[in-house]
Amino acid sequence: MFDIQEELKKVPDNPGVYQMKNELGEIIYVGKAKNLKKRVKQYFQSKNHIPKIQAMIKNIAEFEYVITDNEVEALILEANFIKKYSPKYNTILRDDKQYPYIKISVQEKYPRIYKVREVKKDGAKYFGPYPSAYAVNEFIDIIGNLYKLRKCSLKLDGTKKVQRPCLNYHINRCTAPCMGNVDYKVYREDVNKAISFLSGGEEELIKSLKEKMKLSSENLDFESAAKYRDQIRSLELISEKQKIVSTNTAIDQDVIGSAIGVEEACIQIFFIRNGKMIGNEHYLLTNIENETREEIISSFLSQFYTGTVYVPKEIYIETDIEDRELFEKLLSEKRGNKVSVKVPAKGDKSMLIKMIKKNALEILEKGSQRIKRNMDESLEALNELKDLLNLDEVPMRIEAYDISNIQGVESVGSMVVFERGVPSKSNYRRFRIKTVNGPNDYKSMEEVLERRINRGLDQGDLKGFNKMPDLILMDGGKGQTNIAEEVIYNFGLNIPVCGMIKDDKHTTRGLIYQNKEIEFKKTDKVYRLIYRIQEEAHRFAIEYHRNLRDKTLFKSELDNIENIGEKRKISLLKEFGSVENIKNAGLEELSGADGMNIKAAESVYNYFRNKIKNNTSQ
Incomplete structure (x- = not known):
């Protein structure tokens, strides 16, 4: 039996994370502490707890703890445990989003532009994150088509060329560097223009294009002038969709506001990149009963930013939190340079937070009814299922x-x-x-x-x-x-x-x-x-x-054989079950397989016989 009072004597004074468990061994609460001994003892010695924690304490049958080197490690581990176990009495961020980024693979000789959901240290340029995948696709289409950047995944080093270009070349959306159709320096100039635009240099880019359009028009090169005109319109269209909300265009910022209901809270973030708001997103947190606004915001920050791949330079919140300096230290380590968590008392950011809070409240009011309806319906369905199957308990x-x-x-x-x-x-x-x-x-x-x-x-x-x-x-x-x-x-x-x-x-x-x-x-x-x-x-x-x-994981030795394409490969594997069985099959068996002829069968038969012969002679 787990003797709580005896085990409390063994808890160390180190920083760490503790887990409270019920009699079934399920984790019902996770917390972090600068001093584990003091923090864990408080649950069993103090009586001044909020109702939710009082209910949790009644269900504690045992506890465990993990010692960490410092508070930052404890903060990370706490957030990971909460996400992993969704403990009954913790405030839970219900979100599985992975935001898309625009990637330009500048480390390649002929860079390509495409959407990714993970930032890697591979030398490429990343832009984002963008809350909307639709917005990313639109950016890639417009910018890629303006400068004809390739979107394919071919490995181009300039020494090998393909026999024919893809469809994008034929519809004038790529200059086909795969065939050597474009000068390397010219292609790189277009890549730099795309990077300049995504980095906030669209005004200079548009100004440059207008000068070129004017020059082309004066030289009576109306075809080029029309091309520049269309590029200017596309760039202006994108620029109009991004509202300028900050005069400091060099710093990426997240601005956060909240609305708190009875059973859940809504957190809304406005994402500001290069001084422009590229989008916003809202998140719901549950199990918030009796939690303060400061505690809810703190829970959100730890669960959201320990899971996201990108951390901005500045994060603005509406009220100060107890662990603000700890968060700054954690996020600075993750970003690689200093991150500031700020509480604006006045000015533009304060006004923006007020607007965000109104939006969050509206979302909460509209969404809470729908969510409650869905949850009630799901629980009713589970009860129906229990009765239909004559189960002892509702299958949660x-x-x-x-x-x-x-x-x-x-x-x-x-x-x-x-x-x-x-x-x-x-x-x-x-x-x-x-x-x-x-x-x-x-x-x-x-x-x-x-x-x-x-x-x-x-x-x-x-x-x-x-x-x-x-x-x-x-x-x-x-x-x-x-x-x-x-x-x-x-x-x-x-x-x-x-x-x-x-x-x-x-x-x-x-x-x-x-x-x-x-x-x-x-x-x-x-x-x-x-x-x-x-x-x-x-x-x-x-x-x-x-x-x-x-991801081309579906590869086999059959890919090396002449006259065997994708369809015949699949047909052979379906017929014989494995490459080993194909290797041991006779010529007649191979030629009788679906989609095969005698020429293809001889290719397979001779390939494996020659390989066996070569291995034997070595």
């Missing part, structure tokens, strides 16, 4: 599994998680099948479930697998359900399993539970919940194997 955590493959090969599995009827995307997991050759959904599902449960039973695992589901849903019928039930039984667990079945139109029809079919009406709340879960599981699996294909 549901895990759904799906298997997908690339045209019969390269199988992948997905696990999506719904908590309280809402997607918990931070707990989603993907599995690349390791032990199964060929398209075998049953064996693939068996591998996925065994790996998931093994990770969950490993007490040292901190990757989101430690919470076991209240219900498992399989994307399939009796076969998949029976496989899952067998795996669960072999581990000695008692987790109900259902199969999600579809009708002839591949739309969710109902569930299979204990070998019986349960059909729903499409008007039922539980139907809508199951439909969302099934679609999400399938989407997540499809997205994964598309990424595998797009």
Whole structure:
């Protein structure tokens, strides 16, 4: 048994992070402390706690702590634990956004312009973040088309040339450096112009283009003048969409305002880059009962900025917070130079914060009703599901599994998680099948479930697998359900399993539970919940194997063989199940495969026979 009073004597005076747990071992609260001993003791010695903390203390069965070297490390670790475990009594930032950036790969000989969601130290130029992916795409299209910068991912070093350019060249959106059609210096000049514009130099750029337009017109080169005119219009269009809100164009800033309701708070940020507001975004925080505005803003800063890849030079907030200097130190370390967290008392930033707060209040009022409606409906659906399946408790955590493959090969599995009827995307997991050759959904599902449960039973695992589901849903019928039930039984667990079945139109029809079919009406709340879960599981699996294909992970030795293209490669793998089986196949077997002819079969046969011969002779 865990003796709290005895364990309190062992807590050190070091900085660190503590975790409060209930009798089931679930983490219900996470906090940081400059002095662990003093902070943890306060929970059990003081009686002057807010109601939420009083309720939390009643549920503490044990606690753990992690010692850190300093308060900054404790702040980071606290934020990571809150995101990972979503403890019941912590204020939670509900956000999974990863903002897009515009990247110009200046480290390449012929740089390209494209959208990314991660900033790397690779020598490239990054601009952003932009709250809107649509805005990024628009910028890339306009700027890329103005200067004809390439968007392809070819590795161009100037020594190799492709046989023919892509479509962008033919529609006059690229100068085809891949074919050597453009002078290196001219291309670099256009790259520098794009960088200048994105860095806030659009006025100088527009002025320069106007001079060129005027000169072309005076020389009666009306075609060039028209080209410059169109470029000027495009640049002015972008400039008009960005409102100037700061006279200091050299400093990137985030300005933050809040609105606090009864059960949730809305935080809104205006993103200012190069003196212009490039966009805004709002965030919702839950579990805020009895929290002060200062505590809510502090929770937001720690969870948001420890997770974002970009930190601006200045952050403006509406009220001072206890750990402001600590945040400045943390964010300065992350950015690589000094970051200031400021509270404006007057002036432009103070007025801007007042406007942001009004926007946040409006969002909160509109959104709270919709969110509450959705949450209530989800809980009603979960209660309906409990009654339909005759479960002992409402299934608050549901895990759904799906298997997908690339045209019969390269199988992948997905696990999506719904908590309280809402997607918990931070707990989603993907599995690349390791032990199964060929398209075998049953064996693939068996591998996925065994790996998931093994990770969950490993007490040292901190990757989101430690919470076991209240219900498992399989994307399939009796076969998949029976496989899952067998795996669960072999581990000695008692987790109900259902199969999600579809009708002839591949739309969710109902569930299979204990070998019986349960059909729903499409008007039922539980139907809508199951439909969302099934679609999400399938989407997540499809997205994964598309990424595998797009990242060219789907490669094999067959790519080296003459007369074997993508279609024949997939056909052979589908027919024989693996490259090893293809290697051992006879000429007649190979020529009989779908899509193959004798010439292609001879290419494959001779390739592997020559390779075996060469290896033997060495």
